Amino acid sequence: MTMETPPPGDDLTGSDLNGGDLAGDDLPGDDGIGGSGYSLDELSDYLDRGRLPAIAAIDDNAECQSVLSSLERVSALSRDLIAQDAEDNPTVDESWLGALFASISQEAKAGRDIPLASPDPRTRLSITEGAVRELVRAAGDSVDGVLVGRCQLDGDVDSVGDSIRVSISISVLLGTPVHEAAETVRQRVYSELLTHTELTVEAVDVTVADVHVMLPGGDAS
Amino acid sequence: MNDEQLVIAIESAVRAVPGVTTVYSALPPVARSALQLTSGAVTVPLVALVRTGPDVAVTVNVGVGTASTGSRQAPVTAAAVAAAARVALDAAGLPDAEVAVRVSRVHD
Numbered sequence: 001m002t003m004e005t006p007p008p009g010d011d012l013t014g015s016d017l018n019g020g021d022l023a024g025d026d027l028p029g030d031d032g033i034g035g036s037g038y039s040l041d042e043l044s045d046y047l048d049r050g051r052l053p054a055i056a057a058i059d060d061n062a063e064c065q066s067v068l069s070s071l072e073r074v075s076a077l078s079r080d081l082i083a084q085d086a087e088d089n090p091t092v093d094e095s096w097l098g099a100l101f102a103s104i105s106q107e108a109k110a111g112r113d114i115p116l117a118s119p120d121p122r123t124r125l126s127i128t129e130g131a132v133r134e135l136v137r138a139a140g141d142s143v144d145g146v147l148v149g150r151c152q153l154d155g156d157v158d159s160v161g162d163s164i165r166v167s168i169s170i171s172v173l174l175g176t177p178v179h180e181a182a183e184t185v186r187q188r189v190y191s192e193l194l195t196h197t198e199l200t201v202e203a204v205d206v207t208v209a210d211v212h213v214m215l216p217g218g219d220a221s
Numbered sequence: 222m223n224d225e226q227l228v229i230a231i232e233s234a235v236r237a238v239p240g241v242t243t244v245y246s247a248l249p250p251v252a253r254s255a256l257q258l259t260s261g262a263v264t265v266p267l268v269a270l271v272r273t274g275p276d277v278a279v280t281v282n283v284g285v286g287t288a289s290t291g292s293r294q295a296p297v298t299a300a301a302v303a304a305a306a307r308v309a310l311d312a313a314g315l316p317d318a319e320v321a322v323r324v325s326r327v328h329d
């Protein structure tokens with residue numbers, strides 16, 4: 001099994017949770033994450049600084065906040081790994097992390113507005129596609145040993161109750177029961193979508209795209 | 222109450238809604254920066270209020286909590302946000318204003 005590679009044109013240059021290049025500065029656009037003007041690297045640095053001094057352009061931007069949350073979850077995984085015994089203390093494959101960060105950046109885009117029901121014709125309620133993807137990603141990442149690689153919502157979402165199909169690729173830490181992990185991800189994602197959206201979820205397809213094969217020294221798996 | 226005071230009142234009301242974690246800018250960053258430059262304001266309101274002739278449209282962009290934070294479902298919180306905004310609009314004599322609530326994040 002291999003991790004999917006990022007789309008052509010993404011200038012991934014490896015990854016480092018401690019300040020190295022996470023991905024090309026031009027991801028996902030020249031105007032930065034969510035149009036904030038800040039790149040993924042700069043958001044990572046901001047996180048490292050404890051989000052201080054506060055930057056309103058980041059703190060007031062939902063897409064930046066979504067990316068920061070994802071980076072925090074990946075950082076937590078990294079810290080867990082470092083805490084393990086030396087023999088089991090691998091470094092996460094950098095190309096895999098690079099692809100993961102590219103996905104996080106791209107999926108943080110607000111995307112389509114998905115309507116929510118409102119009894120008042122003067123009121124329009126909606127949830128962004130980016131919010132739904134973040135919800136899906138967080139639900140998947142909450143499963144022990146799992147990191148969500150990519151998340152895709154397929155289907156029209158123009159009307160309340162429209163049907164979608166969710167496709168998720170996950171990477172599973174070596175030693176984690178794969179089938180059980182995938183099923184838990186599927187159930188949690190379905191539950192979250194049922195709770196926080198009004199979409200009709202036709203299916204949640206979970207693909208185990210990779211197993212974290214952690215090699216000492218950061219060699220590729 | 223002028224529009225500037227009204228959007229501040231709406232933002233305050235929205236922040237007080239249970240389940241609302243953050244109020245984000247309703248304007249795209251570029252538009253917000255442009256408004257800041259042209260108005261000379263130090264800060265630009267997060268809630269957008271647009272008048273087109275007699276019509277008034279208000280847009281609110283929020284992040285909401287998940288069940289693990291004790292929050293309700295996102296659609297319920299979104300409806301409560303709209304209701305809170307409408308109370309402020311009614312008080313300002315704008316009961317027919319259109320209100321758009323956009324949930325941009327659902328998070329712990």
